[in-house]
Amino acid sequence: MILPPIPTPFDRQGRLDTAAFRELAEALEPLVDGLLIYGSNGEGVHLTPEERARGLRALSPRKPFLVGLMEESLPQAERALQEAKEAGALAVLATPPRYYHGSLGEGLLAYYRALAEKIPLFLYHVPQNTKVDLPLAAVEALAQHPQVLGIKDSGGDMARLAFYQAHLRDFRVYTGHAPTFLAALALGAEGGILAAANLAPRAYRALLEAFRAGRLEEAQALQKRLFPLGDLLARGGVPLLKQALRHLGLPAGYPRPPYPGESPLWREFLPVLENLRELGGTP
Template sequence: MIVPALITPMDRSGRPDAGALQEIIDRLEPSVDGFLVLGSTGEAVTLAPEERRELLEGLKVRKPFWVGVGDESLPLARRHAEAAVAAGADYLLAMPPRFYDRAMTREAFATYFHGLAEVGEVWIYHVPMFTKTDFPLEIIRELAAHPRITGMKDSSGDVNRLIYYRAHVPGFTVFSGNGLNLAAAVASGARGAILAVGNVAPRLFSAVMDQQRNNGEVEQELAALAYDTAVLFGKGGAVLIKQALRFLGLPAGYPRPPFPPESPYWLEAERLLGRLKEEGWLL
C-alpha cells in the first residue's frame, strides 16, 4: 500500500491553492492507495490553522485519507484534528510536541495522544529528522493499547524499530515513511508506506513493495532505481518535488517563502525524471 505524502500547492506569495491540490489528488488517484494531506512534505508547519481548514474544506478524496495534525500543544493539535475529521479524514497522523521535548514525559505523551483520540482515529508519526525528538519504544507500545490509536508512520529508517513493533505491538498497523529502506521495512513487518516521493513515482515504490512481499527480494535494477530516486528527492524535499511536478505539468506551485522556488538538485533530478519516464514509472 503506497500513500503519497502530498505537497501543498501555493502561489509565489505563499497562498495555498485547494483547487490545485484537488487536481493533484485526481491525477495521482489511479496509481496510489490513499493520500496524506498536510504532512511534512505538505509544509503543514508553515500554515495557520485557518489555512489548514480552508485547504481541507471541499476536498474529494475517494481512497483512505490521512491528515497531519501535530502541533506544540494539545489544544492546537485538537483544532487541526477537528478540522480534519470535519473534512472526512479517516486517520489523524500526529507528531508529538517537540520544542519542549524534555517535558515530554510518559504522562505527557499519553495526555497528548489520548486527547487527539477523543477527536478521531489516530496514527503516531515518528519523524526524528524533523522533530529531533526521541520517541521511546515502550511509550509507543503503551499508546498502541488505546482502541483509537491504531497505527503509525515511522520515518526513522531504523528497521530495528519495525521489528520491535511486530514483536511487541501485535495488530498495530505500521507504515514506513522512508523510501530508502522500503524492501527491508516490508520484510520487517511494515504493511505499507507513506512517502514524499510517492508524489512523483508511486508505481515504482509499489513495485518494490510487491516484489519484496511476493518474492522475498527485489530485482537489483529496480532496487537501485528506487534507492537513487529516494535519495535524490529526500535531499531535495518539497522544493524539488514541487519543481518536478511543475515539470510534469501539474499545478504544484512553489514552496512558501522564505524557501527557494527552485532546487540546487534540479539538473540531477531532470536526468532521473527522464529515466523514470523512459521506464514507465512516472505519473
C-alpha cells in the first residue's frame, strides 16, 4: 500500500483553505491506496483544534484514511481522536508527547494504551520532526495491544525495521522514509506513507509491485531513479512539497507562516520534478 501524507493548504495569508484541501484530496485519492491526513507533511500541529475539525469535515475520502495525531497531552489527544473517529478514519497515527519527553517515563506506554482503548492506532516514529525517540522496547510492548495495528517509521533507521521483522508478529510496518524505500521492503515493510508519493504515486506503486512480484532488478532500477526525489524532499520538507505541487497545478497552497513559501532546494529539485513529469509520473 502506498499512501501520501497530503498537505493542508493555506493561502498566502496563512488561512486554512478547505475548498483547496478537498480538491487536492480528490485529485490524489484515485492514484493511491488511501490517504494520511494531518501527518508528517500535513501541518496538523499548525492548526487550532477548531481548524483541524473544520478541515476534516471538508473531506470525504472513499478510500481508507489515517489521521495524524501529534498532541502533547492526553486530554488534547482525546479531543483530536474524537474528531478523527467522527470523520471515519481507519485509525490514528500518533506521535509520542514531546515537549517534556525527558520526564515522560511510563507515561509513554500509558498514553498509547489510553488512545488504543478508543480507536485503532498506528505508532508514529518521526524523530526528524518530534526529536524524540520511540524506544524499541516500547514498540515491542505496545505491539501486544490488539488495537495497536502497526507503526509508521519515518526515521530511516533500517535497524529498527530489521528489529520489527525479526521480533514482531501481526504488526504492520510502513516506512515514511522514501530514500530507503526498497530497503524497507526487503526488511518486511508492507508499504510506504511517503511525501514523495504525492508527486510520484504511480512510480512508488510500481516499485512496490515489482518487489512483491520478485522482479528485483526492476525494483532496484526504480529505487535508483526515485532516490533524488525522495532524498531532496526529505531535506526540503513541507515548503518544497507544496511548491512542487503548485508547480504541477495542484491546489496545495502555502506553508503556514512563518514557514517560507519557496524552498532553497527548489533549483535543485526542479529538474528532478520535470524529469518525473516527462515520464508521466506526476499526478
